[in-house]
Amino acid sequence: MPITNLPVNPNSADASLGKDYLLSVNIGTVDTPQWVPVGGQRSTSLGRTADEIDCSHKTTGGWKVTKAGLRSWSMELESVAVLSDEGATAMDHAFEKGVEVNCKFVYPNGDEFIGWGSVTDYSMETPHDDVATISCTITGNGELEKQ
Template sequence: MSEVTFATPTNASTNATAGKDYLIYLNTGATEANPTWTLLGGQRSGDLSRQADEIDASHKTSGGWKTTLPGLRSWSIDLESVYLAGDAGAKFLEAAFLAGKRVHIKFEYPDKSYITGWGAVTECSLKTPHDDVATISGTIKGDGALSDVQQPSA
């Protein structure tokens, strides 16, 4: 099939993105400097959450209104994937949980830009209902900051 070009809207506020186009990868290589990014197969969801603790800065002269400052920040990813037999990403996630090892993750946006970070697999569950597909779900809690958004190398 030949290459086809499609027009795109000029109003960027109408360019919603589909959740199916956000992907999670795990570094299954030996180093952070030269990662081997392995897709976690069968993804259904990969929810990235970023939070900050609340520091109460209220005082008697604030007019009766509470004042809050952001404190320590954290991030986590809650994920669920169809459990695909032989999927290298799922096997690696399970192995990291069982070994108590941190994982190096890549969270990829639809335009292929991405962020990376290190985290601990704090939950890793296998669901096997009798009337549905088996799924693996888990939580990765961040260890330090996520990277700035990076562009894929050409």
């Protein structure tokens, strides 16, 4: 008889694994996007920040009061260099030509953050005793939309 069901460990952690998050770039058009992941990803991050506006005054009891101001976002990745990869080629092209990329950060549950940004860093490391890697920073231009 084949085994079709196994018990679930009641003590397992509900942690979200970093390997399940992915950065993709649109190599299609605005109307017909063609999303391709940047190949060889080892580490991907999404950063969202807001400027801090100081709203303190003499009657706040000696406590600082702040409000969120202008927001910004960035995406960063480190990947193994895969020379034939379309996603990495698109990032390199965007950096070389100074054009924006349409990028997407995908969560394991299917949530997506999509926006336009400039490739502000595109670096390669080629150690003699390890794989070649690419690191890239995309700095957002405008809103990052949650889909």
